[in-house]
Amino acid sequence: MAAYFRMSDLGALSYYLGIEVRQGKDELMLGQSAYASKLLERSGMAECKSCVTPMEERLKPKKASTTAKVDATLYRSIVGGLRYLVHMRLDIAFAVGYVSRFIEDPRKDHWATVKQLLRYVKGMVDQGIIFPRTGGSRL
Template sequence: MAACFRMSNLGALSYYLGIEVRQEKEELTLGQSVYASKLLERSDMAECKPCVTPMEERVKLTKASTVVKVDATLYRSIVGGLRYLVHTRPDIAFAVGYISRFIEDPREDHWVAVKRLLCYIKGMVDHGIIFPKTGESRLQLTVFSDADMAGDIDRR
């Protein structure tokens, strides 16, 4: 018995797996503002004061922290949500990777770093990735690197 498949035209892509797609004449924009807002609500940070950086400068966290433990399920849920948000927010990739190191045994100082990142997202909820459509301009990738080899207290 042969299967019959029928395709239908649903128009231009506007939303896919939590990623908002805006197609304009000059650019294509991918974002997750609705997802980010829901993540802020889920973590009780919807009313937090926004900040302009995703992490405190020179923050040093360790797995050997002796500070009080936090709800590991909530920590993992929020960090997992932040990891999904990285798809359209490369600006938070380092901070999310850093706080992900502590998923096994999260402590209060680790949770403070997560809340700081959520405050940053609150202030930048509409940010995303923009792809220019013009055929004459070439896409330019700019990359920054940090060579802080001793920044990881646990593994150096």
């Protein structure tokens, strides 16, 4: 039996793999605001206050921390979500790479650093990458 597939026009792309696509007359914007909001909810920080920096300036958490252990599964889940968020949010790339170092044995001070990063994400949830159109219909 032969299978027949019918193609249909679904319109302009607006959402794909957690990435929102907004197409305007003069620009194309890629963002992950819905994904970031879900990540904040999953971490229990949906109602947190925002901040303006992803990390404290002279922060030096170490792998050999002596603070109390935290839930490793939750830590790994949230840091993994932040790693996916980096695709459209290059401003958090360094901080996410930094907190990723502690995935093996997360401690309370490591979690505090992740929470700081999540507060930053909360304040910048609508950020994304903008591609301006440069004459004609080309990007």
